[in-house]
Amino acid sequence: MKTYEGVNVRNVAVVGHGHAGKTSLVSAMLYTSGATQRQGRVDDGSATTDYDEEEVARKMSIATSLAHVEWGNTKINFLDTPGFNMFVHEAKMVLPVVDAAVVVVDGVAGVEVVTQRVWNYCEEYQTPRVVVASRMDRERADAERVLTSLQSAFGRNVIPLELPIGSEKNLRGVVDLVRMKAYTYELGGNGKGTEGPIPEAMQEVAQAAHEKLVEMIAEGDDALMEEFFDKGTIPEEDLIPALHNAIREDKIFPVLFSSGLGNIGADRLMDFIVDFTPNATEHEAIRGEAASGGEAPQRKESDSEPASVYVFKTVSDPFAGRISYFKVFSGVVKNDATLQNFSKNSAEKFAHISVMQGKTAVPVNELHAGDIGAVAKLKDTLTGDTLGDKNAPIQYPHVKLAEPAITFAIEPKSRADEDKLGPGIHKLMEEDGMLRFYRDPQTNEFLIACAGQQHIEVVVAKMKKRYHTEVNLKAPKVPYRETIRGRADVQGRHKKQTGGHGQYGDCKIKMEPLARGGEFEFVNDIFGGAIPKNYIPAIEKGIKDAAARGYLAGYPVVDFKVVLYDGSYHDVDSNDMSFQMAGRIAFRKAMESAKPTLLEPVMAVEITVPDEFAGSIMGDLNSRRGRIQGMDNKGGNTIVKAEVPMAEMLTYGVDLTAMTQGRGSFNMDMNHYDIVPAQLQEKIVEKYKASRGEVTDDVA
Ligand SMILES: Nc1nc2c(ncn2[C@@H]2O[C@H](COP(=O)(O)OP(=O)(O)OP(=O)(O)O)[C@@H](O)[C@H]2O)c(=O)[nH]1
Ligand SMILES: [Mg+2]
DSSP states (O other): OOOOOOOGGGEEEEEEEETSSSSHHHHHHHHHHTEEEOOOTTTOOOTTTOOOOHHHTTTOSOOOOOEEEEEETTTEEEOOOSSGGGGGGHHHHHGGOOOEEEEEEEEEBSSHHHHHHHHHHHHHHHHOOEEEEEESTTTOOOOOHHHHHHHHHHHEEESSSEEESSSSGOEEEEEEEETTTTEETTTTOOOOEEEEEGGGGGHHHHHHHHHHHHHHTTTTTTTEEEEEESSOOOOOHHHHHHHHHHTTTSOOOEEOOOOOTTTHHHHHHHHHHHHHHHOOSSSSSOOOOTTTOOOOEEEEOOSSSSOOEEEEEEEEEEEEEEEEEEEESSSEEEEEEEETTTTTTTEEOSSSSEEEEETEEEEOSOTTTTTTEEEOOOOOOOOEEEEOOTTTTTOOOOOOOOOOOOEEEEEEEEHHHHHHOOOOOHHHHHHOOOOOOEEEETOOOOOEEOHHHHHHHHHHHHHHHOOOOEEEEEEEOOOEEEEEEOOOOHHHHEEEOOSSSOEEEEEEEEEEOTTOOOEEEEEEEETTTTGGGGGHHHHHHHHHHHHHHHHHOOOBBOEEEEEEEEOOOOOTTOOHHHHHHHHHHHHHOOOOOOOOEEEEEEEEEOOOOOOOOHHHHHHHHHTTTOOEEEEEEEEEEEEEEEEGGGGTTTTTTHHHHHHHTTEEEEEEEEEEEEOHHHHHHHHHHHHHHHHHOOOTTTTT
């Protein structure tokens, strides 16, 4: 494979709502450029960038895949990202390494929930965007309606650079509104457009659209504006660089039209990417994170700077092992290079570097600043790490993802599965930034947190197929807590004098509630040595231990203060154990009168649904004891913010999908703890008692 310098590289993320046609469009470009012999299809499992077993089985993208084309003198790296809401964080994770995003929308549906999500991500990373309305050959595809939906969501700077010729199954090609030429195709053909004049019937509309475009490009550029008013147009040689700049600066979001499956307009899109999107070295300098107290180091995307690479993705292949996908931010990386991992402080050997074509690694000798590649078998390197020239350390910022939305308890089916569970999941976690795995210290269950129902299904399927491990899933236990609402003043005395050595400890404590988040406070208020100093920590430990075991229903007691103010001891019989006991007894006695109550975790939830579902979503939140915090409208979507108890949200991902036919998405984060309503408390306490028998004073 030829070596490309950064000026001749374009890194493009293909993003958008699920099923908009991203993977098919990439397949069309691969085929048209000659990178593949046939045009791959999602529906028969032959698409280059949907190769994973689970992707083929589900006919959808689950993780980002890489592919590249050589188009003229330029190499375009495509990062085909999933559009299903549960996997869309994969799109966010690649934005730091791309120079532009192709935002694919469906020619029938226009802007959808995830379109808005990925658009927001692009805003966050200031990624230049080109919108492609694909699947234009479908019944009811409508260019005008798509444009209206785009402009109402993203503003008037979304402007067509093409108009489709023909519609639905009679789609024949596109008019290029910059060069004012037509390109016609055979639906399902080789993808090479035939250049010709604009069809007679379209000339007027095309001219009007051309003028609108030119005016928009000239806007904000005085010299161009003058030229435009003078001559009524701008010559092509001025128009092209001006458009290039306007796109780079996010002043214009151009719209193109295509059919991925029918291979119409894919060649135009590649031309467009080469001509108008920024090349890989055009960025301003890229900032690293400042070391503590220091200035943030920065690098130009240039071969002459010290080498630095950022690992944006890890694939855990059961056969090839770990494969790290990286972007060369500066310098040149050659085969056999040793780079320092600044995040892990270890040296890593890049023995065989390659570029990915779907699942296939194509070996290369070197990669220049701006390019993207892959390397297998790094020892310590994980996603988010920066490596480079040992003498020029830098750390590029991590991508922050929302916390997983849903948690399940996960149980191995058999003893054999138990041993494989942890290692398998840890492998999956290497390639999946949205997965969490831990043991709940309260309930002792293994918990797995992820983005939603489909996500966990994929995880379970991969565990079975890749690691031959079978698991059961259960709804997790909600991590309730306990606290007090009243005060108490009690004595805790532990005394045993049966034969030999006796035991004696005695303390008097006051207990009072603290504000939420106050955890536990212990104050020693003993004067005059009623209890010797060295026994005080034992009393505190006794209280803490008892609090951790809970009083009402086995959940830890939090947000309370204990003041130890008096007590007594015995010269011979007192010891640490006895005072720990005294502390426990005092705690349990105090709880009796301090009005104990249960606390539940409350989540901050943000739900995005098409407007038509807003009413039913709000009603549903009410029935889940939710409190609406705010509402917003954006591009046909309603965004609802609410606080809802976690106990009511355990299966929300599934429920929302059912309520909105898969068109809703949501994020949630742990927010605060709140008191559980009385009737519910009774139920929880009853259930607890039924499962364990009455709470006893395990002191005797
Ligand atoms: N008629 C028509 N169907 C298309 C076109 N492009 C894609 N499809 C079909 O639409 C479905 C979804 O296409 P994909 O390419 O998988 O869409 P995607 O955006 O990659 O989907 P995700 O990766 O799951 O978000 C598949 O069944 C495709 O065959 C097109 O241009 N015309
Ligand atoms: Mg896809």
